[in-house]
Amino acid sequence: MEEQKERPAFRNLRIDTARYQYLGLWEELRIPPPLPPRRCHHSAVMIQNKMYIYGGQDVHIGVLGDLWVLNIDPSSSSNELWTELHPSGDLPGPLCRHSAISRGNLIYLFGGTNNSVENSSIYVLNTENLVWTKINPSSEQPPAIDSHSACFNEADNTMIIFGGYINGVHSNELYIYNIQANEWSRPNSQRKPDPRSDHSAVIYQNYMWVYGGSSESERLSDFWRLNLRNLQWELVQSEGISPGTVSGHSVCVCGDVMLVFGGIREIIKETNSMYTYDFSSNKWLMIQHETQIKDPLSPSEIENYRKLAKQRHTVQYSSKEESAKADLTKQRSAVVGAQTQGRVKGIVPHSRDGHSSIVFEGGMYVFAGDRHQMSFNDVYCYSIQEQVLKTPVAI
Template identity: 40%
Template sequence: MDHLLKVPNNPFELHIDTSPLDDSESSLNHWEEIRFLGRHPSRRSYHSAASWNEKILIYGGQDLREGPQSGLWSLNLREAYFDAEPWEEIEIPGLGPLCRHSAIVKDDKMYVFGGSNGDREFNTTSVIDLNSRSLTVIPPERPDLPPSLDSHTACLYEDVASSMVVFGGFAEGVRSNTVYILNLSTQKWKRAQTDEEPSPRSNHSSVVYNHCLYIFGGSDDEGEKLCDLWKLDLRTYHWEKIIGHGQIPTGRSGHSAIVFKDDMVIFGGMRDITKETNDMFSFDFLTNTWTMFQFEFQIKDPVTPEQLEEYKKRKSINHNHKHKTVPEPTSPAKTPSLHISKSPDASPVGEGLSFLKKKNSLYDGPPSPLEGRIRGKPPHPRDGHSAVVVNNFMYVFGGDRHQMPFNDLYAYRLVETTIKTPVQT
């Protein structure tokens, strides 16, 4: 079957891509670009992103021409219609421009730490109540308060108590390899007393899996891109360098990392100055095995100017004659169709995809550059983007390429067999 872009309220179909949509053939078939009408967050990179109640939360970031960005934005994946404005800017008094910070969400609170406003760096910990939309700041006169940090990482760790684990970044202008932990209940910081440590770094990635913090990549003091992987036991504070097997990623910084089942998934990042990538790797925590399951691709917009002109002509013809020859179709935004994978490992309806069945469907969107879903289109190469997981989908937002920021949104359907299958040469 051809890959089509179906146009709401129009019976004509544009043939955009003739490749079959077979899950076993390519990781590319799991991507969709999501385009909405209405207001969007401005273009930005090195922002923070978190998930909350099936929503994506985007805060801050930078545009190198315009400086640090402000605004907390929310996208409700459960209620997002394609004829509405699903992005909402949440007004939080006292929340200003910030970039290269970190943020986590626990229950109904978002914890924002560090970052820069373009003039100075901070070691402030702000707590945003997402229900009351209010902001409080944890008092700074605490023992073991971290120094001002930016380009670090922070992860939520759930054990006897819930904690925010901060690692690396620039500590007052010098790269760091120190671990700081904030107890979310007592709101007290402590510096973890660790043994052998990874080298100092910035713009790395970090995830938590099975009581361990995993650190990958980043930039060192010479600006070299790192490809080492370290594991910190969060109960003993023992560091271990992981000797991985398989297809180990090249060094990179500004990439993203998420956890899906027993794997870490790495997307994109900067491999060298002005050399961003959009390749993908998985790391199996149980076997220490790396798998490259998506090559780097140079992406072109699937809708050419000629195709748009043809679409406009057909739309004009349809508008003039639809009362004679063409029945009025039902908008897919009102009666969505759900594309379900034929793969036995795909999430069944009623579990990971249940919320999509109701409202937010994976249909082939219109050819407009403003709205719809374009299936089979991965993001452009980039760094400084964000990635979060909601209901077995990885959502990638923003970032930049050659210092040109994005504000686009992509969804990647996570299937265990796909991310564990090496890409075919």
Template identity: 40%
Template sequence: MEPKRHRDQFSFLKINTKLQKNTEHLWEEIRSLGIHPSRRSYHSACVWRDRMLIYGGQNIQDGLQSGLWAFDLDNKNIEIWEEFEIPGLVPLCRHSAIVKGDFMYIFGGTNGEKAFNDTWVIDILNRRVEKITSNPPDFPPPHDSHTATLYENGISSSMIVFGGFVEETRTNKVYTLDLSNFKWKLEDTNNGPEPRSNHAAVLYHNDLYIYGGSSNEGEKLSDFWRLKLDTFIWEIVVPKQRIPAGRSGHSAIVYKDVMVIFGGMKDETQETNEMYSYGFLTNDWTLFQNDHQVKDPVSAAQLEEYKQAHKCHLMSRRHTVNSNLNKKESFSPLTPKPRANTEMDVRTINISLEGRVQGRAPHQRDGHSAVVHEDVMYIFGGDRHQMPFSDLYAYFLIEEELKTPVKIDN
């Protein structure tokens, strides 16, 4: 079955890489010229109205990264980033964020000097942010490097916060925030996972799944847990086959009945770009992309040549696109998304820096983000050896491929 990818709209692309692994043909690097988020890791990412939202993050050299950025995942004709100007939005990293409706809920995080227990609500449509106040006794202490997950059971909606750093030590407590009245509750759970940070959390049906992270001793954990949200009882998940090696700073998404994890740090300075899937119905793990090096197919000289050749064209195109996207009605789900009035003709150009590089997988990394939209997983940012990225990748999800073990050469 062919992935949903609208190939005819990317016919101008000139860069291709040699297929080295059985998954690389499903990757595309999305290259957009113009403004885009700075290099960062340990930011947050959510999906809102067919857009990927990126907020905050850190850069070891430059410090905190600010701004709320949006990338339209549904507009294949114009692939650009837009920064949402929201007065009062404070820069954070290692926080958590979820989206419900037209609101983003942000909890915790750090500025590099201290952690916070603030809860912020961003009105995305109206570009406003408000700090929510709550009272003890169940108000959580300052958190960072935790996870937050949106849970809706048909009656209420809540944000579930698990783990992370609290007062310079890791925790395994579970807090829930009722989004209807903004009341926090410390949930009474049984003995569950050991305290951890930089783990991954996903929701599948009425269960919260936790995989990996770092322990108080700095060990990269590989245990896998399920929290039943109707009873708040923890259960360790024992799969049929061997579980992946421990890691932290990885990402996890759910696609149909499968969880997909990408990247992370397996040891100090040992980032990876391998991918595993876990079948919720079959209770087994599959390694379907092995760890491998990625080389950039475009040289620095080619980059500069292209920039100079298309400088005037890009300035004109950026003005047209930004004028369209700044119209408030473009945010209505009932209004067609804007399209550029001009088309880019690069048939005579040897390389293309704008568009998609087919067969191009991400470098090894941790601290990145991942979201899923329709049948595609998107990976943004992260770092390797403390050198951050600002790149964006699409991976076309096909159930058969997710369950196909990689061939490892002996």
């Protein structure tokens, strides 16, 4: 196995929001075709300098079962290219609203749905030989879950699953998969967050932190943490300006700060606002107001894309299935027109939910998502500035 290079550590990270500088911290990655089809509610993990995405859905195309990898190279944008991978083994098939974590060179995928059948299994991808393996645990596995959260707890080598939909009903159950022992457990707590889906969860130090999501009747704005030592929940009473009610957002941890980007507040009310939570001071800070920007596609391009999507449902795949899929992928890539390769500074991502975000070498990378039933396949990077913010200026 190739030894992973040690990445520079973040030091008491703060976000520089003074003097309206946040707009200049965004970059759009202009990547030439081939491009992944547009999607939302996919999974994304980072292994070394590569972002792996799996599945997701487009309301006009359906649920996807493809695997793509993006090579990220901040020092040379000409090396930043998408590649579709074709693994073998026990393929998970089309899935959306699933979760994935990475451990070494392995990707662990759990749950999700193809909008017809829900998945209750774990699939593991070895990124070195590109072979999928379906795991048969030595204990009873959880029921099928989708729209949940998953975190990898490196301290005890476990994958922690929380919330989501079980049999079409919101859940607040906690399931823990011990990778070494290949066993599931279902710990209980006297006090739990309300049942929810499309929330966020991250691990910082000895806690798993959960924010927002959707319940049966509303979107949520509560903030909880799970003590990973005794597996008891605590409601976090924080200070500052929090993201408020939101679901389908993304979160990242950088140093002592959690970044929350995007999400949806109500029907057809997606946002591209961004907030930080400082673990050490227990304070929220808004670092980006909702920003109105030009639609990434013109009305004619959107209509063309939807026509191509309808063709997807009329194709009768036979022995030429792979060729037909390849043709459609080329067509979908062509919708965005010719692109100039490179990074373009100062372009803020459109409002979206169901996207993913990961951190790599001082940047938060945002991929895909959905706005008003129009999915994206774009990539943006927000440069994280290591500056201590002494006197915040309202933006």
